[in-house]
Amino acid sequence: GQQVMQIPQYQHVQEGEDFTTYCNSSTTLSNIQWYKQRPGGHPVFLIQLVKSGEVKKQKRLTFQFGEAKKNSSLHITATQTTDVGTYFCAVNTNAGKSTFGDGTTLTVKP
């Protein structure tokens, strides 16, 4: 099945700094989804990317899908303390199996 590697595992930033997490695969991905999980919470769907080279923005969050559809990134501009949590990428199969990356845990120092 499709596997995704996510880096870095942890990222500590000062409030106001930018943050990026990367999701990489050795195979071409049909899609990529991004989720955020707050400490002690459940995954919350952020966005889905399906097209080669796709870029989507949600306020301070920018999501990209690589041209070869083998990688994706999530970039947060000017982090805030509300951004803390673990960000997961995930890939879906036709039958509903979603394979999650290991996640990047973001901490933001005020």
Place this chain on the structure above:
Amino acid sequence: EPEVTQTPSHQVTQMGQEVILRCVPISNHLYFYWYRQILGQKVEFLVSFYNNEISEKSEIFDDQFSVERPDGSNFTLKIRSTKLEDSAMYFCASSEYIGPVNYGYTFGSGTRLTVV
């Protein structure tokens, strides 16, 4: 905003006992899932379910696990003879569509299962 509801929020059980975790998916969603997350680790797929059948299951979902939709609203995960390594947070999720373009899953708040 519609929610996926899971009960109980915490369950402590003795090793070897059976547990049933319950979920009420979003009412117009047709596809249901169970995931688990061992503390500090990633979210792992267990099973997907549609039209009263399992669509796909992972290698984790062995014979001790079963799922059921006993009525029009509930979706359950049964673990027949719990083991210590079954201790995890179990998330139920649902979606309107299935496959690569499913517009994301809505996850419930989870049931923390502790096997002692």
